[in-house]
Amino acid sequence: MNIAHNALKTLLLYIIILTPILKVAVAQNVTSYEAKSAIRCSDSPFQSDVLFVTDLKSTYLLQCITELLPAPPKGYLPAPTSYRWSASSGKIEANQDECRWSQPESGLQEIQVSGIMKYLAPNPTGFFSRKLPDIEVPFRSSLKCLIPLQVDVIKNGKVNGFVVGDYPDPNDWDDLKNASNSAMVKANADIYQPPKLFYCVIPETYNLKIFKEYTLGDFDLDPRFLPLKYPRYVVIHPRILRKLDLLETQVRNAGITLSKFKIFYGYRSPAYNLGSREEDGGITLKSGFSTHMYGLAVDILIDEDDDLVMDDLDGDGRTTEEDAKILLNHVNKLDRLLLQQDSELVGGAGWYPHHDFWERGEYVQSPYVHIDARGYTNGQRLVRWIGKDTIGIRKRSNPYKQNAPIPPWPW
Ligand SMILES: [Ca+2]
Numbered sequence: 001m002n003i004a005h006n007a008l009k010t011l012l013l014y015i016i017i018l019t020p021i022l023k024v025a026v027a028q029n030v031t032s033y034e035a036k037s038a039i040r041c042s043d044s045p046f047q048s049d050v051l052f053v054t055d056l057k058s059t060y061l062l063q064c065i066t067e068l069l070p071a072p073p074k075g076y077l078p079a080p081t082s083y084r085w086s087a088s089s090g091k092i093e094a095n096q097d098e099c100r101w102s103q104p105e106s107g108l109q110e111i112q113v114s115g116i117m118k119y120l121a122p123n124p125t126g127f128f129s130r131k132l133p134d135i136e137v138p139f140r141s142s143l144k145c146l147i148p149l150q151v152d153v154i155k156n157g158k159v160n161g162f163v164v165g166d167y168p169d170p171n172d173w174d175d176l177k178n179a180s181n182s183a184m185v186k187a188n189a190d191i192y193q194p195p196k197l198f199y200c201v202i203p204e205t206y207n208l209k210i211f212k213e214y215t216l217g218d219f220d221l222d223p224r225f226l227p228l229k230y231p232r233y234v235v236i237h238p239r240i241l242r243k244l245d246l247l248e249t250q251v252r253n254a255g256i257t258l259s260k261f262k263i264f265y266g267y268r269s270p271a272y273n274l275g276s277r278e279e280d281g282g283i284t285l286k287s288g289f290s291t292h293m294y295g296l297a298v299d300i301l302i303d304e305d306d307d308l309v310m311d312d313l314d315g316d317g318r319t320t321e322e323d324a325k326i327l328l329n330h331v332n333k334l335d336r337l338l339l340q341q342d343s344e345l346v347g348g349a350g351w352y353p354h355h356d357f358w359e360r361g362e363y364v365q366s367p368y369v370h371i372d373a374r375g376y377t378n379g380q381r382l383v384r385w386i387g388k389d390t391i392g393i394r395k396r397s398n399p400y401k402q403n404a405p406i407p408p409w410p411w
């Protein structure tokens, strides 16, 4: 009797506990909801793993985009969503799903938003129908932002302790002697001013994508070949990112497979450029006013098989200077169009038929192409040049083939 009584009690208890749960489950068709959210910046195209900040004077407008998955059932009405914004540094002016952000500190910063998405259940329609539960789902998102360090005057050739060397003066005749074309440098002195914005490169930021598939480290020297102390600083002008993007489109439209260009050299400081002149075999490969020093240039390969050698673009079964020429022809086509459009993205290009990247030892020898977004031409002619043969000068054999395994990443 007692056992039966206890069993009945337990059953009743279960019914009492389970009924509301079952009701919700039935009402919501056992749906569990998820609120997806993301922070987007409409003011900048440079957003990938991080928002890549290129202008410290700007106020960035950030928007939180939310979506309930799956969509709420028919009849549910959205209630105002609550948002709570915060930032690791800088000034925030939040207004619902939007937030204006300004004056952030340099380095890797983070914006966060959290809140609750709410949908109100429809009112019951019949005498026996019950009110369904409202839907309330919390969400949380964050956006990493890479903020440059502003350096108005480079003192003692250093940026926050990192040696960049002395930038030459485009109005000084002594400095102009080292320019490959002093008249053009002098006439375009505005782009040859010492840069003011430097991005800090550390192992934690090296692999962060700043724009589409391009990482911050793509613009720094490769630590697999040249282990140097961190933190380091690089300059990346937004114009070269926009130009890489246009060139990618142009190359892909021609039917060439390309995930991204492999950047051999992005930023090179004046100290690095001067130091490596000697290593280039005693010849001056690097101009005293190289656009690499201003973050306006990249040396690139198409290297989908990732062997650090230009791919066989013309399909003759081997890598030669002709493969680099195919890429150069695409740069020419793009630059002619940019010149017609009077675009600031127009630039110089160099064809390097044979080249030895001295600091990578025997690992890397490949034809490549230099592109830049210097913004000027030589009248109606594009600025173009052919690189010297450093493999021949250094008497390296077996070009374009690796003869040693590529070193592992140091982290
Ligand atoms: Ca290759």
Ligand SMILES: [Ca+2]
Pocket (backbone or CB within 6 Å): 311, 312, 313, 314, 315, 316, 317, 318, 319, 320, 322, 323
């Ligand atoms: Ca070929």
